[in-house]
Amino acid sequence: MARGKRRRGVAKREYEELDVSRLRLSIPHTEQKRGGEFQVQQTMGSNAEEGKTWVCPVCVVVIEPGIVHTVAWDIHRGVQSRRHFHNHCWKLFDGILP
Numbered sequence: 001m002a003r004g005k006r007r008r009g010v011a012k013r014e015y016e017e018l019d020v021s022r023l024r025l026s027i028p029h030t031e032q033k034r035g036g037e038f039q040v041q042q043t044m045g046s047n048a049e050e051g052k053t054w055v056c057p058v059c060v061v062v063i064e065p066g067i068v069h070t071v072a073w074d075i076h077r078g079v080q081s082r083r084h085f086h087n088h089c090w091k092l093f094d095g096i097l098p
C-alpha cells in the first residue's frame with residue numbers, strides 16, 4: 001500500500017477495490033431465535049473443498065455447491081455448532097439445533 005500515490009482525488013478507489021462478489025452476501029450479524037443467539041452469515045461455499053455439500057437441518061435436503069445459503073451457529077456453543085441452511089429454511093428455523 002503506497003499511501004502517497006493515492007492523494008490525487010482518488011480516495012473513492014478504496015471502495016472500488018472491495019470484493020464485489022462479497023457484497024451480494026449479507027454482512028455477518030447476530031440473530032435472536034427462540035433457542036438462543038446465533039452468529040449468521042451467508043456463504044456460497046466457495047471456500048469448501050470441491051464436492052463438499054451440506055444437509056440443511058430444517059428440510060434435510062442437500063445444499064448444492066455454489067448456492068448462496070446461510071451459515072449459522074449458536075454463539076454460546078461456538079463455531080463448532082455451525083450448520084448450513086437454505087436461506088428460506090433459516091427464516092423458518094426455530095432456533096433449536098439438532
Ligand SMILES: [Zn+2]
Binds near residue numbers: 060061
Ligand atoms: Zn433447507
